[in-house]
Amino acid sequence: MTLRKKSPAELRSARWFAPDDLRSFGHRSRVMQMGYSPEDWVDRPVIGIINTWSDINPCHAHFKQRIDDVKRGVFQAGGFPIELPAISLSENFVKPTTMMYRNMLAMDVEELIRSHPIDGVVLMGGCDKTTPGLLMGATSARVPAIYVPAGPMLRGNYKGAILGSGSDAWKYWDERRAGKISKQEWIGVEGGIARSHGTCMTMGTASTMTGIAETIGMTLPGASSIPAADASHIRMCAESGRRIVDMVWEDLTPDQIQTSAAYQNAITVAMAMGCSTNAIIHVVAMARRAGCDIGLDDFDAASRKVPVIANIRPNGDKYLMEDFYYAGGLPALMTRLRGHLDLDTLTVTGRTLGENIAGAEVHNDDVIRPLDNALYKEGALAVLKGNIAPDGCVIKPSACAERFFKHSGPALVFDDYPSMKAAVDDENLDVTEDHILILRNAGPQGGPGMPEWGMLPIPVKLVKLGVRDMLRLSDARMSGTSYGACILHVAPESYIGGPLALVRNGDIISVDIDARSIHLEISDQEMAARRAAWTAPPKRFERGYGWMFAQHIRQANDGCDFDFLQTDFGAPAGEPDIF
Numbered sequence: 001m002t003l004r005k006k007s008p009a010e011l012r013s014a015r016w017f018a019p020d021d022l023r024s025f026g027h028r029s030r031v032m033q034m035g036y037s038p039e040d041w042v043d044r045p046v047i048g049i050i051n052t053w054s055d056i057n058p059c060h061a062h063f064k065q066r067i068d069d070v071k072r073g074v075f076q077a078g079g080f081p082i083e084l085p086a087i088s089l090s091e092n093f094v095k096p097t098t099m100m101y102r103n104m105l106a107m108d109v110e111e112l113i114r115s116h117p118i119d120g121v122v123l124m125g126g127c128d129k130t131t132p133g134l135l136m137g138a139t140s141a142r143v144p145a146i147y148v149p150a151g152p153m154l155r156g157n158y159k160g161a162i163l164g165s166g167s168d169a170w171k172y173w174d175e176r177r178a179g180k181i182s183k184q185e186w187i188g189v190e191g192g193i194a195r196s197h198g199t200c201m202t203m204g205t206a207s208t209m210t211g212i213a214e215t216i217g218m219t220l221p222g223a224s225s226i227p228a229a230d231a232s233h234i235r236m237c238a239e240s241g242r243r244i245v246d247m248v249w250e251d252l253t254p255d256q257i258q259t260s261a262a263y264q265n266a267i268t269v270a271m272a273m274g275c276s277t278n279a280i281i282h283v284v285a286m287a288r289r290a291g292c293d294i295g296l297d298d299f300d301a302a303s304r305k306v307p308v309i310a311n312i313r314p315n316g317d318k319y320l321m322e323d324f325y326y327a328g329g330l331p332a333l334m335t336r337l338r339g340h341l342d343l344d345t346l347t348v349t350g351r352t353l354g355e356n357i358a359g360a361e362v363h364n365d366d367v368i369r370p371l372d373n374a375l376y377k378e379g380a381l382a383v384l385k386g387n388i389a390p391d392g393c394v395i396k397p398s399a400c401a402e403r404f405f406k407h408s409g410p411a412l413v414f415d416d417y418p419s420m421k422a423a424v425d426d427e428n429l430d431v432t433e434d435h436i437l438i439l440r441n442a443g444p445q446g447g448p449g450m451p452e453w454g455m456l457p458i459p460v461k462l463v464k465l466g467v468r469d470m471l472r473l474s475d476a477r478m479s480g481t482s483y484g485a486c487i488l489h490v491a492p493e494s495y496i497g498g499p500l501a502l503v504r505n506g507d508i509i510s511v512d513i514d515a516r517s518i519h520l521e522i523s524d525q526e527m528a529a530r531r532a533a534w535t536a537p538p539k540r541f542e543r544g545y546g547w548m549f550a551q552h553i554r555q556a557n558d559g560c561d562f563d564f565l566q567t568d569f570g571a572p573a574g575e576p577d578i579f
Contacts, residue, residue, distance in 0.1 A: 005251040008043035012143065015578055016117035017041060023578060027117070040080055045248040047079045047241070048118035050109055050138075052130045054088035059127035059206065060150050061197035062228055066237045070122050070148065073241020079120075079248070081241065084112050091128045091206075099477065100449030100549060102129040102136075102282075103562050106289075109137025115576060118143060120248040122240055126150025126199045126228075128480070131209035132282035135218060139254045139289045140565070142572070144247040146348045147218045148240045149210035151228035152321035153198030163193045165200035166481020167314040170455065178463045198228025201321040203312040204480030205276040211330050212275075212283060215266040217257040217347030221356040225329030227322050243348060252350060258290035261342040265353065267298055268340045271306040271379025272333060274315035276480025277394050277488055280381065281450075285559030291567050296383045296392045296557055300516065303379030306340055308398045309333065309369040314483040315398045316375055319367050327367035331360035336371060384487065386518040387527065388499045388509065391491035391557045393473075396483070397513050401469050404485035408510040408521075409434040409471060411503050415441055417453055424459040431459050436471040436509050440500050441537065443475035443493025444553045444560050448540045454478035454488040471511065473518075475500055475556070487511065487518065489556040495537060502530040 008014065016027045031041060049070050053063035067083055074081035086108045089098045113121055121141075123134040126149050138145040156163030172189050175181045181189075199206035210224035220240055226233045263283065270279045280299050287294035310333060312319050324333075334341065334357045343354025362368045369375055376398040383392050397405065412435045414420035420439050423429050431437075437456045444450045454476040458467055471485045475493040478486050492498035499520065503509070508521040520527070541547040552562040563569060 004249040006249055011045055011248070012119050013041075013046040013117035015575070044078055044080045045119040045245055046117050047074045047081045047244055047248070048113060048116060048121040049074075049081055049083045049124065050086050050112060050121055050134065051083055051124045052086050052088045052127070052134070053124070054090065056093050057088040057090035057127060058092065058194065058197060059090070059199045060088065060124070063124050063150065066124065066148070066234070069234050069237035070124070070241040073238035074245060076238070077242040077245035079241075079245035082116070082118070084116065086112065086134075089127060089129045089133065096447060097449040097451035098129040099451070099560065102133045102560075103565060104545070105130065105133030106136035106140070106565065109134055110140045113138065113141035113143055114573065120144035120244045122244050123147045124150070126206055126210055128205040128209065128278065131206070131213055132286050135213060135286055136289045136561070139258060139286070140567075140572070142253055142255065144244060144252055145218065145254055146220070146240050146244045146247065147213045148237055149213065149219060149224045151198050151226050151230070151233050152201040152207055153194060154196040154227060154229055155201060155320050155322050156193040156195060158189050158192035162320065163189065164202040164313040164320050164481070165193060166204055166479050167202050167483060168193060170482060174458065174463055174468060177460050196229045200481055202314055202481045203274050203276070203310060203321070205278040206480070207321050208270060208273060208276040208279050208480055209282055211273055212266045212270055212279065214330055215269040215334070216262040217345055217353060218254070220349065221347075222329050222331050225321070225325040227325055230325075247348060250350060252348070255290065257346050257348065258287075258292070259345060260292040260294070262345045263287040263290070263292050263294050264298065265341050265345060267294075267302045268306050268337060269330070269334060271302050271381065272308060272337055273310045274308045274312060274375065274380045274398055277381060277396050278477055278480055280394055281477070281489065281556055281560050284557070285561040288559060288561065288566055299381055300383040303381055306337070306379045307371060307374030308376040308380050309336060309371060309374050311367050311369055311375050314481060315380065323364070323367050327364035328360060328362045331357040332362045333368050335360050336362065336368065382513050382516060384511070384513070384516050384518040386520070388503065388518055388520040389490045390499065391555065393487050393490040393518060395485070395487045395513065399483035400485040404469070404471055404511070405513040406511070407471055408508055409436045411436050411438050411505060411507045411509055413438045413440070413503055413505050417442070420456060424457045427461045429459050429461055431461065433462055433467045433470050436473055438500070438503055439472070439474040439476060440494035443490070443495055444555060445540065445550050446475065446493055446495025446537075448546060448549065450475070450477050450556065450560065452477050452479045454486050455482040455484060456486070473500075473509070491555045491557040493555065497531070497534060497536065499527065501534055502527060
């Protein structure tokens, strides 16, 4: 039995439908125009279902049917469901990068909720930027909200070999560049690596962020691990629809769930999952929308304490998200982290995190390792700082060779992606595996949008010699499915004059992951001289959304939110006038 804290007269939607006036007459008559009767909405919570389905988003292809499952749950619980489409953000197709539009989705969600007669909202997402975008918008809108993850796709397969999204694409592409795979074999890999709807089935950004959404308490227990094609996913959608109706009556809003403790839990779990490097940017932005002061230092502190125990590619070399689900999923992983978690944080169930995971069990100790048999002794990510990245940069040590943990080498610098790509495909390029490849002007403003260019291709000259990893440095991001010695998110970015802009070919750069340091081996005087000689590059945009983006985007270490959307920018917007 739901303990009601609200009466029907206190529902937000009652402002639209309840008054005996001309404007509400218009609202009611237009709902009836769509074939509904007063029995459908009177004294019932109106539930917005924000759906990021589109014909060009394969990760969300099943949402066209799952929306009906969510609606079924809403109706069963006595609510009135309304579908509200939002920008889809297909990671595969949106250019230059979906990161350019994460904040647009957040704005879309916030204003959809604010401007419509919505009492509570179901957020349907999963593809990389949709999870943070949806949650950021709903957090700012401050109505009850529950997140429905799209779920990972089924394992890939080619000639009996298991394929993982992204991770095996990079691996097989290097083999193709080395001349070891034929065109016909490459086409076979293309057809086998993505066999169903759903998100990447490696521990990429999608699974990282849906796992974080579950950890902070915004999904039903276990929801983030369910494969998209599993019948349990259908049941989870309906249950989410039922639960949001109760959440409205309970007045259970995101601010009660998304506390600092919840975000510290999320960082802990992310480290143990072997999370995507993108987690840092998104979690910082999400937490600050919720009024929580989370930053890079929180991630690095957790990384020192929490090992990687999810043996999922690209950290491990065998298992995928389908195996993770069968092994017990995220609730099972969290049982092994009890000593590192605040189990008293509240969740969308109305119960605590500890209560939600009380009955969870690990069914495969190789997929979800015990703490004393971790895949990697520290957390997935490390934050480095130094004169080349005074505000920090990020590497994923759990997915790169240990020989790069302490390395010094000469810089080979590229100012844009086309020149870099042409160079690495040149078999006469003057490069060794000790070089540090640098790509700049690829950050939030420089990219624009901070594209996933940070896993720079190994020069083909080295690929043919068997080299498969080398240090790479950029102010870009990389796919969560990527791996290798890639140092990313250099802040401040080079495009606005960050120190990365001052590096020259042949400069020695020293990296020490254990010491969390990165240093350009030149004197302070030389650095100052180069800075004085630096000139700003041309503006990327002179009008439109791109112009607005460039004016207001924050740097990577601050989560890349728009400054005017952050909670501390000003007082929250009030309810719309209805006259």
